[in-house]
Amino acid sequence: MNPSLLHALQDCPPQLAQALRPYLTADTFNASFSAEEIAALQQASGLSATDLAVALLPIAASYAITPLSQFHVGAIAHGVSGRWYLGANMEFALAPLQQTVHAEQSAITHAWMSNETSLTGVMVNYTPCGHCRQFMNELNCAQQLTIYLPDCAPQSLHHYLPNAFGPKDLGITDTLFDPQSQPFASHPDPLVRAAIEAASQSYAPYTRAYSGIALEINAEHWVTGRYAENAAFNPSLPPLQSALIILQLQGYPVSAITRAVLVEIADASISQQSASEATLAALGVHPLETVTLTLE
Numbered sequence: 001m002n003p004s005l006l007h008a009l010q011d012c013p014p015q016l017a018q019a020l021r022p023y024l025t026a027d028t029f030n031a032s033f034s035a036e037e038i039a040a041l042q043q044a045s046g047l048s049a050t051d052l053a054v055a056l057l058p059i060a061a062s063y064a065i066t067p068l069s070q071f072h073v074g075a076i077a078h079g080v081s082g083r084w085y086l087g088a089n090m091e092f093a094l095a096p097l098q099q100t101v102h103a104e105q106s107a108i109t110h111a112w113m114s115n116e117t118s119l120t121g122v123m124v125n126y127t128p129c130g131h132c133r134q135f136m137n138e139l140n141c142a143q144q145l146t147i148y149l150p151d152c153a154p155q156s157l158h159h160y161l162p163n164a165f166g167p168k169d170l171g172i173t174d175t176l177f178d179p180q181s182q183p184f185a186s187h188p189d190p191l192v193r194a195a196i197e198a199a200s201q202s203y204a205p206y207t208r209a210y211s212g213i214a215l216e217i218n219a220e221h222w223v224t225g226r227y228a229e230n231a232a233f234n235p236s237l238p239p240l241q242s243a244l245i246i247l248q249l250q251g252y253p254v255s256a257i258t259r260a261v262l263v264e265i266a267d268a269s270i271s272q273q274s275a276s277e278a279t280l281a282a283l284g285v286h287p288l289e290t291v292t293l294t295l296e
């Protein structure tokens with residue numbers, strides 16, 4: 001177990017800490033809890049579902065990487081399947097602040113990359129910033145989404161984001177978490193194929209510049225990341241950030257990356273290449289391989 005996770009566990013109420021320990025120490029722990037695991041944790045700790053989620057926020061926040069702010073934000077996305085997905089903020093020293101991942105984006109992307117089809121709520125240990133409110137307004141559940149904060153009554157996203165600007169203002173009916181399947185041709189290299197699969201499931205209704213990333217880990221396996229666009233453009237989450245979220249939540253350091261492949265469409269109106277290369281370089285990862293594809 002990594003030291004910050006162990007630290008967060010030690011700060012949990014004793015009954016919850018005892019019940020949580022076997023999950024957190026399991027090699028298979030992937031920073032999420034199934035509905036059955038949540039029920040078992042509630043039973044062992046005597047906590048209601050909401051109080052349990054509040055108690056798990058420091059566990060989520062323990063995944064934060066904050067070389068710039070030392071401000072740890074933890075979030076939990078509640079999937080419609082009943083699974084809870086942890087997330088935390090990630091900052092990148094030597095890269096522009098725009099590359100930062102917010103905890104809400106991390107938890108939501110974690111659920112999306114795990115093929116969850118929608119969310120019922122998002123819990124976070126600090127009030128969500130404007131950028132996160134806008135990011136969440138892109139979700140297929142934006143009209144029903146509940147935001148949970150410790151010491152605050154649950155409220156709808158639209159309580160936090162009245163008169164929202166969203167996909168419909170740009171004439172787009174698609175929303176984030178709607179299933180995507182862009183038809184890309186396959187590739188002989190399995191790592192490139194993984195990046196293509198991610199690009200095929202990416203969400204880019206505004207530019208159609210679908211893109212995906214695959215990060216090879218210890219020359220053995222990989223994590224992938226999908227691009228998630230936003231109606232207000234700036235809160236869009238690049239594919240690299242999506243992959244780095246999964247890398248961090250699976251417990252791998254950036255130094256475990258042995259290859260990085262970006263897939264994007266040839267002659268697209270925007271490109272992830274230079275920003276991804278710069279962020280990876282700031283993390284000490286070279287080079288970025290880029291493969292351009294045409295839609296079938």
Ligand code: THU
Nearest residue numbers: 069071073089102103128129132
């Ligand atoms: N942060 C979040 O993760 N969520 C929010 O909505 C508020 C801000 C993070 C971003 C950055 O890493 C740090 O907190 C300081 O803004």
Ligand code: ZN
Nearest residue numbers: 102129131132
């Ligand atoms: Zn935010």
